[in-house]
Amino acid sequence: MKILIIQQKMVGDVLTSSILFEALRKKYPEAELHYLIYPHTKPVVENNPFIDKVIEYAPKIGKDPVKFLKFLNFIRGESYSEIIDIYSKISSGIIASYSGASIRLGFQKNYTRPFYTQTFTYKENPETHAGLAVENRMQVLKGLDQDFPKELKPKIYISSEEKKVFRNKLQKQGVDLDHPVIMCGVLGSSSMKSYPGNYMSCLLDELINQVPTAQILFNYLPWQTAEAQNIYNHCQSATQSRIFLDIYENSLKGFILNAANCDLYFGNEGGAANIMKALELPTFSIHSPIVKKNYWAIYEDDEKHVSVHLEDFQPHLFTSCPPKFSKQKNAALYQKLNPELIKLKLNEFLKNLEI
Incomplete structure (x- = not known):
């Protein structure tokens, strides 16, 4: 048995889909398991004991017909028996179809059905506290066997030596590790997923208060x-004195190791929050109105992992709108999620952690 899992796209997607390898390894200990991902996401799966091989697929390959055909031939040459395409787009569907695998699993979409031997429909409501991002991925394994768990937690594997190196580095940069260290995701991956800067400054002031x-x-x-500098500039002076603006890691690996030495995460929901959860550290996340909370609210318990969404406070705004309404209204909806709505829940979160 030789299985390829395809998960292109963002860091959070790649990290979350890595749970499939743990499930497959426990079920099929002798199987060879490969993971096809974008190169920049690789650090979140480094040292994962359940993955035998990572295949890096640069986005530019799909834009060059010659390079894409060469890559397709490479995949076919691997002779996979099963393909699990979590990404399920046209490009990944072509890869799955061309592979020659006898079992090809993916999600049901208008344009992808011909690529797979079996497809799965995205669930709308979670059955566990793992959230839909986890449950939707795990259900695809039913194409191999019905006896798989409904959920597993994503994990990041780093060595104690790596963590210690960055711990010492933070101390040399002036961080006192005897006091709480908070990783703040001040901005999301795009403006559509970033809490307004002036609001973020207010919440940072409240956090330091x-x-x-x-x-x-x-x-x-x-x-x-x-x-990021603008958000810092709008914070109160007392808050600014507690922000280490000069400490910044350009690499994803560096961020992970810095994060591993923090006490909690606060900020926009996204890959950074997912990384902190995978490191088993507390998180308080702010969802974009455009994203359904029950999809990426992974393993939330209202204590160690908490998140807020505008729908929590004004559900009527989301009851009668078409699915893509917020792409046009996202900025206006973000403005409705003012800091005063969030402060109470944030303060309860901090109190529960006793930091």
């Missing part, structure tokens, strides 16, 4: 530096 000894590290993408 509640935990004056806290030390804050900012996480954002390299091209978002100016926006």
Whole structure:
């Protein structure tokens, strides 16, 4: 048995889909398990004991017919017996179909059905506290056997030596690890997934008001530096004194190791929050109105892992709207999620952690 799992796209997607390898390894200990992902997401699956091989697929390959055909031939040459295409787009469907695998599993979409031997419909309501992002992935394994768990927790594997190196580095940069260290996702992966900057500044002020000894590290993408600086500039001086703006890791691996030395995560929901959960650290996340909370609210318990969505406070805004309404209204909806709505839940979260 030789299985390829395809999961292109973002860090959070790749991390979450990695749970399939643990389930497959326990069920089929002798199977050879490969993972096809974008190169920049590789650090979240490094050292994963359940993955035999990572195949890096650069997005530019799919845009070059010659390179794409060469890649397709490479995949066919691997002689996979099963393909599990979690991405389930046209490009990945072509890869699955061309592979020659006798079993090809994917999600049901208008344009992908011909690529697979069996498809699965996205669930709308979660059955467990794992959330839909986990449950939808796990259900695809039923194409191999009905006896798989409904959920598993994503995990990141780092060595104690790696963690210690970055711990020492943080101390040299002035961080006092005897006091709480908070990783703050001040910006999401795009403006559509970023809580308004002025609101974020207000919540950072509230965070320091509640935990004056806290030390804050900012996480954002390299091209978002100016926006991150603007959020910092709008914070109160007391808050600014607790933000280590100069501490920033350009690499995903560096971020993971910095995060591993933090006490909790606060900020926009996304890959950073998922990484912190995989490191078994507390998280408080703010969802974009455009994203359904029950999809990415992974393993939330209202204590260690908490998140907020505008729908929590104003559900009427989401009852009679077409699925894509918020793409046009997202900014306006974000404005309705003002800091005062979030503060109470944030303060309860901090109190429960006793930091």
